[in-house]
Amino acid sequence: MANVSGKAYALTCLCPIRKGQLDGIAYSDEVRYRLHNWGLLEQSPMAKVPQTYLCRYFVLNDVYYESLPGTEFGGTFFDFLSIFSDRFRRKALPKEDHLKSKYLVFSCNLHGDLDTYLRGMWQAISADIQTIWGFCYGFEKVNDADSFIAYIKKCQLNASLFFNGSNDDPLPEQLKALYVKQEFSRFAEQHQGMSAAQLQQAYQAFIQRIEPDNLARPSWQPGQTSLQLGG
């Protein structure tokens, strides 16, 4: 399945937003406003969701009319026919499409299988989920992890191609590895030119401090933006 690359999973869903207003503001704009407010928080709610590598939300208002010039299949053929009549030139114009609903798009790169991930997401941030998805068609039937999983799967679209340019390790392993890389790089820099005995002693203290095989701690935290928090 193209949604999977090793143990990494590409979740894509388009959730149609209901038509209506909340205090004079269209539901789609309210969803967008609430998502923008997530960006003002010290930590995104998604930092609480286990195994999230990267994810994004946006509101798809409409599709675009391709008014810019371009090269496309059949273009030269219409160029030739337009010598005879203007209608061939007009026929070569793209057609105009408009969506009847606006969609909340949730695109997520995660580790592991989808059901486990969505269950963990519901358990971690169900209140946040409801504030965003509450304006979507069909979401009124969602009241627990199972119904949330079923709902997301109804909105899911399969990827045609998923490219993983990173790795597919579990997130705690990735974060621990980043912590170890950071600390060991500092250690190597700060302990240059030491005597062999001093270096060996310092190294042993260093390993005891960073515990490279302990994934729980010390490590970087999901979404950590500062080195002061945990390394």
Add this chain to the structure above:
Amino acid sequence: MSNIAGKAYAMNVITPIHSYMAWINKLIFWIALKMPSTLRGLITLSLIHYARWVIIGKKQFPHLDASQPREDLHYSYMLFFSNFNGSWAQYVDSFTFAIPSGLDLFWKWNIRYPRSVPLTPFHSYIQFNQIQTDHYYNAYPMAAANDIKSAKTVRAALLAFDAKFGATASAASVISAAASEPHTSPSPEQFLQHYNALLRSLQHDMGVMQPLPIISLADQAKGE
């Protein structure tokens, strides 16, 4: 609007494609999936964390409720999502310069696609069809995709080194000494020799990460 989360940039592009051409695109993606060597060009663009292409048939937009109007569209649509390091211009240009024919192969059948070369029409096409992200989350905003790959190498090498020459190795050798085997705890000189070898082997993977974003606001504005 937030296309940036630390060192990562979120790009969303939606482009129309004739339904009958969408099948050709799906076939090309299927071949790329079955023959990973075709993605070698993408792998050289090591600034990418994850990228995906999704084709939505004109009748495949999710319909969840009887009260929701059904979409009535002329075209199918291709969605492209990418998570990459660097600025918008760096990313788009590196695609054009590194894999122009691969790029054309994936977008060739889309309506009014101008081809990846020359650059300016291609920039205009992507900018025209790009959608801004409302919320972008990155689990490791201080790290680039290369940091994540190299961090795995560093941790694995350090664990292997520590098992042989670290305190754990010394303790293990004391236990083995109790079992009347020769004591193999490394001398400081032996330790230094192997420690230096470890650093040499990790030269390309070491480096301190910083919390500062690498993209200026000016570059961000360029992508808007």
